[in-house]
Amino acid sequence: MKKFSTVLTILIVCLLAVSIYKYKNPPAQESITFFPIDPKVNFIKTETILSPLNKPTNFILWTIHSTLDQKAYLRQDAGLLFANGRLTGQLSDWKQNTAALIQDDQIATEKSTLLQAITFHHAELHEKGDQIFSSQAMSADQLYVVHSNPFKTFRVPSNKNEEQWKQQLDAETERMLQLSWNNGIRYFSIPLKNYEVLPFSQFHERAKTTLPGFSKPETARIVGNLWEGLYKNYILGIKKADGTIITPLGSTIPLILLAKDKTHLLVLTETGKGEPILLRQIIEEAD
Template structure:
């Protein structure tokens, strides 16, 4: 009787293990990559938004919401939050067979900060016949949070008083000075010829994403944006890929500078780790890829 019991127990364990393997193999590898596929012009996001809302004292509610006009095989939203030019948070939600995604996080802020949040909204659509298409959008928000004292913070997007204007100028200058020093250091380190590129900090890139970039058609712009985020997600958002192939936590890294090659073949991403290491990422966007 015991032999029968052990035999049945072994069969159950084997079946459970096989079921787990089958189940895991059926799950999308969403945490590993965002994959660019041709854009389907018939599919669009009906709503997409990134927002920063001050709560009590020094807490900011960071929200990301998006809705596609139909269910998709896979929906993903990848969001990054920066304080004074350095990464302090990430949101990377995904779901299968849905149209909508909502994410939020309460973020404590301990000092006066210029907060900037950027999100890439993505959908992977599987059509009959095995064809795969994409839909994509970008959104962003910003907020100035000023510490008056230990128990009092004020917040604004656009200054309404002389004091707020003074704080905005101070934080803008501090952030821009740090970023320009970081980017220029990377340009010198990697001997990049800036005359061959169009340069856009990620905040400016996000603003222009709904339009076309100089020298790019609408279709080329969409492909370039998709390729950018395909690389950013894998080699920056999840972890920074360094030149030697090792990985680094992106927390504390600087807002990326996007360099678009004027020959439309590739783009470069420049950033700096929290330890001050200059990072160069390269993503192909032209027909040769």
Template sequence: MRKHLFLFITIFVIATSTFLLNRGQPVKESITFFPIDPNVVFLNAFTKLNLLDEKKPDQYSVDWKIGSTLEREAYLRQDIGFLYANGRLKGKMGKWKQNTAHLSQQQTIYDKDSSHLEAVSFHHAEIHYDNKQIFSAQTMSADHLYVIHSSFSPLQSFRTPETKEETEWKTTIDKMTNQGLDSSWTNAIENFSIRRDQYIMIPLTNLIDYNNRPLPGFTKHESERILGNLWEGLYKNYFLGIKKRDGTVVEPEDSIVPLILLAKNKSHLLTVTETRDGEPIMLRQQIPRSR
């Protein structure tokens, strides 16, 4: 009897310990797309860039903020963001938290050159229901800012030029940035023998244009799924590091703005970029058929 009682207690303790350990395991940091829940929306989501009033002769600083609030608590909330300066990745931010509706994060970015700063963010929620069903809620936000840092003029910033001088600065910076991006994108497209005429091309920094309207040739429902899967792929294969052809993984900083190539036959999409050292990179995602 005593032996059986001891065996029962031992089994109970092991089972209880296993249960508690499993309950205490942290949720893996990731973005995973699930079907969109039409009944759950973001109350707000924002990305903001503001020039800080810090007077230093050799550099300037910019406040970069990302935040979002869901209308209800979610099992998992996650926001990620990229900041590009003249077409190259200047910084990234990511934050995740369980059982919350709100997220916010901030960074101070330092630079010395006149720049067009472009920030884009993805706001995601993983929603679990008692019947074991899992859904997503998602949205995007973006901001941009021209910062002029020159010995010939005072430190200034603007989003839309209002003077002749600001217009000239915008033209100069845009021309330089676009030339660099076009050269890098062309190099990647030619390296992977991609036929341009078979794709619709959208820079990552322009994806915000499709936050509230469908991608070309797709319905709103299809676009939500494509964007959700795209950001899932960007998180795993770009935000966390870029895998090069030799198998090494490098940080994405100083890589060029990814170019999204959406196949006109609706079968797949490609994402091309270029690492800091100039190696072209391509990611491919299949587009599931509509159900």
């Protein structure tokens, strides 16, 4: 009986130890959560690449690769691919206790297309004293795909024919997006004079330094919180006003509206069925 009691005591202690460990080290989940940026940790490589495959010729290889300068508790990369202004593909991966992630997909194109890919690279860092920090970066690429004879692709036009294709695809995409965004602005009665307007396709470049009216730490927090919100409310599915969740595929490139009073931002998009969607996010003060 004494031996049984001893074994039972050891078992209880082990169970308590496991419970305490799980409490302090909860299992990672597939999500993006912003934490204060750790300036000592950096990405040494981040890339989003769109490149043609030799066979079949109408396929494009979409590759996302990132490497942190150390292993992280959690590494995540989330990428969005737009074709002529509408979401056509998503890539998302996460792993624990690693520094690098790489993923790719083959995209079939049926017509001449402007492809635009944007990726958020994120690391969650657990440090001593139960402190949690982040490291983050963005990368992007775009490619013009022309279904002519012969089939060709280019990033920057190198001749008159390619320049004409660029102008045509840019104009078609811009016309569709402007119509969609204007419909959404009217539908939600958004006072544009109160906002700085940034198409999401330009957000990567604009956020490299600082966003209009914001410091570098404030910009980092806005970028991290924006992608956290996009992941939960866009990438994993768009939640409509009636509570139903629909796929984001086919939706337009989001329009980011930064309030000039620095209190919030809006994310405006349109579903594949033409329904305007508006997300609102409070802008928190940087630490």
